[in-house]
Amino acid sequence: MPKDSGIGASSKRREDVRFLTGAGNYTDDINVAGQAYVYFLRSDIAHGRITSIDTSAAEAMPGVVKVFTGKDFEGVGGIPCGWEVTDKHGAPMQEPAHPILAQGKVRHVGDPIAAVVADSLEQARDAAEAIDLDIEELPAVIDMKAAAQDGATLVHDDLKNNICYDWQLGEADDAKVNEVFANAAHVTTLDLVNNRLVANPMEPRVAVAEYSRGTEDYTLYTTSQNPHVIRLLMCAFVLGLPEHKVRVVAPDVGGGFGTKIFHYAEEAFVTFAAKACNRPVKWSASRSEAFMSDAHGRDHVSKIELALDADNNFVGLRTNTYANLGAYLSTFSSSVPTWLHGTLMAGNYKTPVIQVNVKAMFTNTVPVDAYRGAGRPEATYQLERVVDKAARELGVDPIALRRQNFITQFPYDTPVALTYDTGDYHGTMDKLEAAADLAGFAARRAESEAKGKLRGLGINCYIEACGIAPSNIVGMLGARAGLYDAATVRVNATGSISVMVGAHSHGQGHETAFPQVVADMIGIDESMVEIVHGDTSKIPFGMGTYGSRSLAVCGSAMVKATEKVIDKAKKIAAHLLEASEADIELKDGQFSVAGTDKSVAWGDVTLTAYVPHNYPLEVEPGLEETAFYDPANFTFPSGAYACEVELDPETGKVSIEAFTAADDFGNIVNPMIVDGQVHGGIGQGIGQALLENCAYDENGQLLSASFMDYAMPRADDVPFYGVDHSSQTPCTHNPLGVKGCGEAGAIGSPPAVVNAVLDAMNSGGKAVDHIDMPVSPSRVWAAMNS
Amino acid sequence: MAQVSMTVNGVAVSGDVEGRTLLSGFLRDHLGMTGTHVGCDTAQCGACVVHVDGQAVKSCNMLALEADGSEVGTIEGQATADGSLNTIQQAFQDHHGLQCGFCTPGMVMSAAALLKDNPRPTEAEIRHYLEGNLCRCTGYHNIVKAIMAASGQDVGSIAAE
Amino acid sequence: MxxxxxxxxxxxxxxxxxxxxxxxxxxxxxxxxxxxxxxxxxxxxxxxxxxxxxxxxxxxxxxxxxxxxxxxxxxxxxxxxxxxxxxxxxxxxxxxxxxxxxxxxxxxxxxxxxxxxxxxxxxxxxxxxxxxxxxxxxxxxxxxxxxxxxxxxxxxxxxxxxxPVPQAASYQKFLQPASRFALVGVYLARFADGVRVAVTGASEDGVFRWSEAEEALTKEFRADALMGLKVNPMNMIGDLHGSKDYRAHLVSVMTKRAVQACS
Missing domain, CATH: 3.30.465.10 (Uridine Diphospho-n-acetylenolpyruvylglucosamine Reductase; domain 3)
Known part of the structure; x- marks a missing residue:
């Protein structure tokens, strides 16, 4: 029976009411009295040297408050990178400056050159057009392999080349890897592209800052997934402000998907300008501006080789990837192609020898950073495509080949630095085979063929490392931050509870799911518990929401804080019940003495905590506890996905006929929300596989610069999805046994779709062994008619 | 500046606007009705959908002065008189048809326009009708399901909640 | 603005x-x-x-x-x-x-x-x-x-x-996936005195009439009449969403489908 409240219940989301009635409070809904507006003059060329910039005419335009250029920011820092990657020779990555406004050079279309603050946005834009700017155009560095050549044009003149780092993970002895491949019975090789994407949360980024001359306090409202991270980076690295003088608020945020993790120049700018102009300053990105200023995602070019023995066991895996970082290092960009990617190359398989090689490249494109899945989709796509290709080459069933190589013993130490604590890959695949009715596929294919269509079935398995992350481990790997989280459980006198959390909800439903946990632990109604998030002046220092971490990390902190509250409440209850603390039990909101009918209600104990007349002297009054939680390991959600496509051989158009996901997320707090997270991830994964393509031409012009050319998945591009979460191996090291579910769909779906398309094409008698994403009709048609 | 007058959710309003003022800007900046969202600048995303004289339109792609004398309906006017959610809104909550909430006002307004013309749409009709409403969170599954449920159809057989 | x-x-x-x-x-x-x-x-x-x-x-x-x-x-x-x-x-x-x-x-x-x-x-x-x-x-x-x-x-x-209202007509649109404008759209109208075929989305010169197809279909209004007919790919738009060759191919496919829809 489904539960109707607490852990395991599909409680309806309480935040929905405000969103459904237009009562949300998004950053662009916030207007501060007296605010001015900033318009950024952005580069329309990819690479050039600023030879002159004259703002005098602009400054004289109506309504203009102040015009800023790079010169105004010479005294402050640049945007920092939060992760220092060490290359395979032990050297630190090359780390170029990332100024708030361009200093000397522009390095991508959209690079901000100047900023005009004016009474209205249109006035600011008018004035920006009056800035007299000369830029000497330089050759654009776009192609990653060309960028890596000696003598290539440099994106950053002060670096020795365009390679940020040349990184390796796994088997360091090339000879040993070569030997594995030389002795293999079969080697499957695949060259592929993981297409560049734009996250495109429906809410564009916005930042509003105000400064009080009286108190010297700043407040920044911003569309962020992690307000404390923004405050720390901006204060410590960019503006040199004391953190206690800066409040960062991320109110309702309209989706993030990674791209709102990062500290952006616009946030630092409005904060700086609020003081410089002595006026609140607001920036709201247009969608067109978002395309050239939000960090992009993916953009890997890889070669992957899989070695198998005569019995089709995987014996070796080698990858060589070029990863595009764009023109500058965004906040977590350096970690994505390395520790979030290389470490996942074992996948679900017990491949004994793995070597991962990554060259990370600077190019004259928008910075690239984490986007839903962040490195793990790139790893999964390579691995699951090469496994599928191997199955086709060997003439074996792709599910059987996967099953044969599954890891079955846990904990399992991979050759690429991770220890999987738990999982049941066969069990999850069993769930998939049933849920997707794979047995009925042949009949469905026959139906499609009767209509003149081709039908394909694609299978995919994935593993992800979530719940990031153990601070001591990531610290060794170069992270410049801890990745714990924090929660304060504040019990009010009347027994209601405010829980201040470091996680940030921008669609994930924390306001509903987190109270389910606390209410369940105490045995009170969920409505008595409320979550407070997104305001550094209200919450403990937490690291925010990304990497499917909120419940696994912040939720664990919340559980620990709630346990502390309960422990203290038991002391008070013991006093009121004149019993030993050890004998006090808490159930359904009642403290009782074991083996007796004596009890006292939650509300009576909480009231006593704040009105401590009859109270144990050795216990402090009040009932409020904070806990920080640093995970012992990553969590390892896993799953198996099946996609069925129908392909029109005449036009090349692919339609998704069925998509089924079987995931193992460990324990689940709110199944409705978890299903929704998977749906959304699959939607984005289908988008990557079939539709989305962020493309530049050879001059560095962004070809897909609006929704007119960047194809977002729409309602009629996708089917209803089947989801099955009944395979559950709880995480072994966090108190809730949860693993995280936010990114799975986006990780697991692209290879399933592409494998299905290839299956369809091959079923039509056309031997096609690879096609790059997005699998557009034009590409399918070309592949089938080559 | 020119004066514009209209009724919004049944209330007469007016204001002085520029020729270039968009209906979405009039609602958000002049009236402080921030439930209508702006998610793009090419008339693609549909977060800004409102009703003008009973028809769904993209308010960021219509001049405020074009709505002079019109009856405009926004998300703020959708709940029933006692403040409780209307059928469509309730179905969105019941079936988890929203996550971050940003596209939601446009989705609800489009769904209302659809159901007015087609009280019992098929799944395919709903998906097709939502062509001009982008959602990045839900993968559309629960939006389509919610609209089916709001039209009184049994959605029990649709796999997951 | x-x-x-x-x-x-x-x-x-x-x-x-x-x-x-x-x-x-x-x-x-x-x-x-x-x-x-x-x-x-x-x-x-x-x-x-x-x-x-x-x-x-x-x-x-x-x-x-x-x-x-x-x-x-x-x-x-x-x-x-x-x-x-x-x-x-x-x-x-x-x-x-x-x-x-x-x-x-x-x-x-x-x-x-x-x-x-x-x-x-x-x-x-x-x-x-x-x-x-x-x-x-x-x-x-x-x-x-x-x-x-x-x-x-x-x-x-x-x-x-x-x-003028033709005896039969059909518009066959193949979507550009992002804008949902026509990647190729073919409007076919069959009048008593002949067939007109207009193509949008495909050409650098904008909408155009495909006269070879019109002649062939005027002679014989069957999809097979289009066999072997193809617009010149060199005059087609080639972009992110489809090559010149692909658009030329789609013109044929969409025209054929329009004929079938009218038959």
């Missing part, structure tokens, strides 16, 4: 007068013009809205049986009101943009803009319609003069478009 004056005349005469002002521009439904203005790609001194002109609204059937559509009629209205009198054109109107766009966008605005990927130019050219303006009548064959270029003079307003 740059600012502009806004005028909303209620007669064609007043609109023409207002458009006489320097840099004044007509505003249909604005579904393309407003995004253009947001990018500051145009700076009209005044926008003259045509939406308040009653005589430019609606669909009616003329004495000669042709379907006359007022220039300010929205796509949604055409989809609804022409469904009985000219179903293929109504179906075309129902495929433009999305429901909210169709409630604002107008036939006159679309045809005057002549976007190379818009649907209406194919319907107008494929039908051999007559574009009626405040000063003259222009045959469709003379009206479209390359992408974003038409026979319209400065300040000239499309007041009506008259469509």
């Amino acid at each position: 740059y600012n502009f004056e806004f005028e909303k005349p209620s007669t064609i005469a007043d609109a023409v007068a207002a458009l006489g002002a320097e840099d004044a521009q007509a505003l249909g439904g604005g579904q393309t013009l407003i995004p253009t203005l947001k990018q500051r790609l145009a700076a009209p001194s005044a926008l003259v809205s045509l939406s308040g002109i009653a005589e430019m609204q609606g669909v009616c059937i003329e004495d000669d049986g042709s379907v006359a559509i007022g220039g300010a009629t929205t796509h949604a209205t055409v989809a609804r009101e022409a469904a009985a009198s000219y179903p293929a054109l109504a179906a075309l109107a129902g495929q433009i943009g999305d429901p909210a766009v169709r409630n604002r966008g107008t036939i006159g605005g679309s045809v005057a803009n002549n976007d190379p990927a818009a649907c209406y130019p194919a319907g107008v050219l494929g039908s051999g319609a007559t574009v009626v303006t405040n000063t003259r009548q222009i045959a469709a064959d003379d009206f479209f003069q390359g992408m974003f270029t038409t026979a319209l003079d400065e300040g000239e307003i499309i007041t009506q478009i008259r469509f």
